[in-house]
Amino acid sequence: MVPIENAASPSGARRLSLRVLPRTFYDRDTEVVARDLLGRILECTRGGVTVRGIISETEAYLGEHDPACHAAVGRTRRTAGLYGPPGTAYVYFIYGMYWCVNAVTRAEGLPSAVLIRGVRPLDGLEDMRKRRHGRRRGAEVADHALADGPGKLCVAFGIDGPTHHGADLVRGATLRILRGAPAADADVRVTARIGISKAKEWPLRWVLKRQTADGGR
DNA sequence: TCAACGATTTTCT
DNA sequence: GAAAATCGTTGAG
Numbered sequence: 001m002v003p004i005e006n007a008a009s010p011s012g013a014r015r016l017s018l019r020v021l022p023r024t025f026y027d028r029d030t031e032v033v034a035r036d037l038l039g040r041i042l043e044c045t046r047g048g049v050t051v052r053g054i055i056s057e058t059e060a061y062l063g064e065h066d067p068a069c070h071a072a073v074g075r076t077r078r079t080a081g082l083y084g085p086p087g088t089a090y091v092y093f094i095y096g097m098y099w100c101v102n103a104v105t106r107a108e109g110l111p112s113a114v115l116i117r118g119v120r121p122l123d124g125l126e127d128m129r130k131r132r133h134g135r136r137r138g139a140e141v142a143d144h145a146l147a148d149g150p151g152k153l154c155v156a157f158g159i160d161g162p163t164h165h166g167a168d169l170v171r172g173a174t175l176r177i178l179r180g181a182p183a184a185d186a187d188v189r190v191t192a193r194i195g196i197s198k199a200k201e202w203p204l205r206w207v208l209k210r211q212t213a214d215g216g217r
Numbered sequence: 218t219c220a221a222c223g224a225t226t227t228t229c230t
Numbered sequence: 231g232a233a234a235a236t237c238g239t240t241g242a243g
Contacts, residue, residue, distance in 0.1 A: 077239090093237075093238060094225060096223090096238075100224060100225085102224085149226070151225045196223090
């Protein structure tokens with residue numbers, strides 16, 4: 001596919017590939033996939049509208065031995081998706097009002113995934129604003145904050161369980177992850193995961209450092 | 218059947 | 231910084 005200019009970094013002549021990431025990308029250790037997902041492009045097409053964003057924050061959930069992973073309770077109706085093939089979407093409902101989207105990793109039968117916690121809006125900003133605005137009473141949402149949280153990004157991208165749970169990120173038509181431009185090590189920060197009560201200290205969160213005019217740190 | 222809680226976000230004090 | 235909004239999943243009774 002033809003590369004496009006990165007609209008989110010006008011200064012850099014960085015090119016982003018729109019080729020879809022292959023299944024083998026996801027069939028690796030979850031930490032590796034979580035790190036490698038930074039800089040890639042999340043794309044969602046719904047109702048003839050396509051929105052895209054650069055993945056800027058991820059977390060790894062390792063499997064049944066990870067106390068913070070949903071699969072810690074074993075295989076249930078809810079967690080069955082985590083045991084699915086690599087490169088599928090695991091979408092769950094949280095706090096009675098938000099959806100969160102994960103990319104399932106490792107071989108089928110191994111319940112692990114990467115939570116996509118944030119993206120930098122790239123295409124379809126107007127549609128993201130529309131979707132997000134419908135949920136708020138107050139002021140306008142700044143562009144950089146349109147999808148900088150797991151719940152927010154699902155609202156902005158129109159992602160929900162009934163539509164996207166189990167979706168194929170590789171061969172599907174609605175939710176995909178494109179190659180983009182992988183992040184350099186100097187642009188990546190590793191921290192503990194957010195908002196969990198178990199295994200709090202495990203360093204399994206990867207964040208893209210804030211972008212400045214000179215593309216710097 | 219029931220109560221507690223959660224991989225969150227927003228608003229109010 | 232605290233609390234509300236809001237409901238499916240889980241585990242105990």
